[in-house]
Amino acid sequence: MGSSRTVMIADCDHASVDIERETLKLICREVPWQSCRTEEDVIRICSTAEGLLVQYSPLTARVLRELKRCRGIVRYGVGVDTIDLEAASDLGIVVSNVPDYGTEEVSDHALALILNLVRKIYRADGLVKSGVWDFARMKPVPRLGELTLGIVGFGRIGSSLARKADSLGMRIVACDPYMPPAAIPGYVSILKLEELLARADVVSVHCPLNAETRNLLSAERIARMKPGAYLVNTARGGIVDEDALAEALRGGRLAGVALDVLAVEPIRPDHPLLGHPDFLCTPHMAWHSSSAERDLKRKAAEEIARIVTGQTPKYQVNRRAS
Numbered sequence: 001m002g003s004s005r006t007v008m009i010a011d012c013d014h015a016s017v018d019i020e021r022e023t024l025k026l027i028c029r030e031v032p033w034q035s036c037r038t039e040e041d042v043i044r045i046c047s048t049a050e051g052l053l054v055q056y057s058p059l060t061a062r063v064l065r066e067l068k069r070c071r072g073i074v075r076y077g078v079g080v081d082t083i084d085l086e087a088a089s090d091l092g093i094v095v096s097n098v099p100d101y102g103t104e105e106v107s108d109h110a111l112a113l114i115l116n117l118v119r120k121i122y123r124a125d126g127l128v129k130s131g132v133w134d135f136a137r138m139k140p141v142p143r144l145g146e147l148t149l150g151i152v153g154f155g156r157i158g159s160s161l162a163r164k165a166d167s168l169g170m171r172i173v174a175c176d177p178y179m180p181p182a183a184i185p186g187y188v189s190i191l192k193l194e195e196l197l198a199r200a201d202v203v204s205v206h207c208p209l210n211a212e213t214r215n216l217l218s219a220e221r222i223a224r225m226k227p228g229a230y231l232v233n234t235a236r237g238g239i240v241d242e243d244a245l246a247e248a249l250r251g252g253r254l255a256g257v258a259l260d261v262l263a264v265e266p267i268r269p270d271h272p273l274l275g276h277p278d279f280l281c282t283p284h285m286a287w288h289s290s291s292a293e294r295d296l297k298r299k300a301a302e303e304i305a306r307i308v309t310g311q312t313p314k315y316q317v318n319r320r321a322s
Helices: 018-024 039-046 061-066 085-090 103-119 121-129 156-167 193-199 242-250 290-308
Strands: 007-009 051-054 072-075 094-096 148-152 171-175 188-190 202-205 229-233 254-259 279-281
Touching: 007 290, 018 290, 039 061, 051 290, 061 085, 072 290, 085 094, 094 290, 103 121, 103 156, 103 202, 103 229, 103 254, 103 279, 148 156, 148 193, 156 171, 171 193, 242 254
Parallel strands: 007 051, 051 072, 072 094, 148 171, 148 202, 171 188, 202 229, 229 254, 254 279
Antiparallel strands: none
C-alpha cells in the first residue's frame, strides 16, 4: 500500500468522510478531516498537503502562495467561486470541481419550485391547514403549457431542466453565450438576456457565479422582467440582486420567487424576502439526494487521487500552467 501522498479535507459539513478515506486508502495512510473557515486556518493547518478537498474554505491568492506542496484542489460541488483560479494556474496548482454528481437532482428541484409557484401549492396548503377550503383563493392559476420558461445558463443542469419542462408542454427560451449552437436542441430558442427576461413567464437561473455573472440579474434587469413572472434560483446566491428581487415582489411586478441559494447563507432573520407570502426558500438542498451525496464524495476523492499521483485530471476548471 502506498502511503507517501498527503491529502487533507480542509472542510466539509458532511456527517462522515468514510467514502473519501476508503477511496484514497491505497495512496494515503490517513486523510485528516479539518474545519478550516478562514485564510489563516488553511495556511496554518494545510501547508503540508499535496492535495486538498474543500467545500467552503477560502483559497485566495495569499493562501495558495503559502501552500508550497499543493498540487491540486478539488471542490465538493460545481461552483469554484471561493478559489482564485488565476493564482492557482500561475502556481501550477490544478483546480477541479465535481460537475456531474447532482445534475438531475438540481433540475428536479428547480422544476418542483416552478410547479409549486405556478400551481400555488404552497398557498393552498397553508389555507387548508388554517381551515379554508376554497380553490378560488388561488386564482389566477395559469396553464403550464401556455407559459414560456427562460433558462439563464444552458449547461448540464439548464439543459436537463429544459428537457423536463418541454415534456410538460412549456415553451423554452435560453441565454448562454458560451453554448455552441450545435448543442442546443431544436425545441429551445436562444435569446439575449434582456429579450429572455421580457418574454419569459418563469426565469430559472443555472449559470455559475463568477466575475461576469455576479449581480447578473441586477435591479435594472429585474425591472425588465415580464410583469407577473416568477423567478427561481438554484444556482448561486450573488447572481441575483436579492434586494431588488424583494422590491419587485412587494411591488407586484413579480408573482413569486423561489430561492435555494442566497448571497449570505443561512438566510438572515431580517432578509427582505422572508416576510412575503409568495416567497419560497429551501436550504441549499437542490443538489441533494442520498445517491448524489455518495457520488459527490467518491468523485471528489477519485479526482484528487488522479491529481496527486500525476494522472490527467477529469474535471480541471482552471487553465493549465504554461
